Amino acid sequence: MAERVEDSRVRRGSSSSYGDAIMKGVIADLSGHNPPAGWKGLTDKELYYESFRDLWGYSVEAKGRVERGENIRGEIKEVKEKVGELKYELDNVKLDVLTCKKIMNNIYEELCDRPILKETWLYDIDEKFKVLQPIPIVIEELEEEVVASFPEIETYATGVNEAEAINNLKKSITELYRDLMNAGDNELGKMPKIWKRILGKLIKEI
C-alpha cells in the first residue's frame, strides 16, 4: 500500500501538496483495517478523490446550512422588527379609536340634546315697560324643559313649557334693565355696557 502511495506522489510530481498530506493520513488510517464490504479495489488516486469529494461535499453542505441559518436568523430579526412596528401602529390605531369614541359620544350627546328651535318676537314685556322695538328671542324645546333666550344680551330663562319660559325671560330682561340703568357706566364692564345700550333701544320704563 505504501509503495502505491509513493508511486502516485511521483506521478503527480507534487510531493509537498496539502491534498497529498491529507491523502497520506487517510490511507494510513485505513491501512490497519480491512476493506469495507463492497470494496472494489479503488486505486490510491480514486480513493483520494473519493475521500476529498466526500469531505468537500460535507463542507459545502455545512456551509450551506450555516448560510441558511444566518438567513433565517436575519429573517427572524426582520420579522421581529416588523412586529415591533406593527405594535406601534396598533397602539396608534387604539388611540385613534379612543379619540373616535370620544367624538362619537360628544356627537351623541349633542344629537340627544338637540332642541327644537324657534325664533319669535316679544311685543310686550311688563306693564311698567314700553317695548320700543320687538325683541327677538329664541325658544329651545328640550325633552324636559323649554329655554327662552335673548342671545344678544346673553339672557335666558327656563320653564316647564314655552309660556313659563317666556314669562321668566321677560322678568329676567326687566331685572337686567333695572340693574344696568341703576348702575353708572364706571360700574359696568365691557359687556354690560353693550347690553345697556341694546336694552336702552328696545325697552323703556314707564
Added chain:
Amino acid sequence: MPSISNYKTKMVNNCIRRKLGIDFRHGPEPTGWYYLDGKKRLRVTVPKEHGGRSTLSPRTVKKVMNNLRIDKEEFAMLYECPMSGKDYEIKIRRMISIGQV
C-alpha cells in the same frame, strides 16, 4: 370629568356662589353678577330644577358656561374643585386684557 348631563343644579349653584362670590338673586331664575375691580363683568343664571330633575340639562350647562366664559374642561374644574375663585379671576382678567369681557 363628569358628563355634561350629570351636573347637579344645587352643586353648580353652591360652587359658583362660594368660589366666584356671586350672590344669586331669588327671582324666577336665580341670577347674579360677577364683579371684578368693583365693576359688573358677567351675569350668570343657574336655572331652578324642573320636573323633579336634580341635574342641569346639557343645554342649560352650556348656557351657564357661556355666561361664565369658560369651556367644558374649565367648568368641570370649577365644579370638581381644582379651579379656585382666584384661578377664575386670572382667566377673566386675561380676557379683559384682550377686550373679550
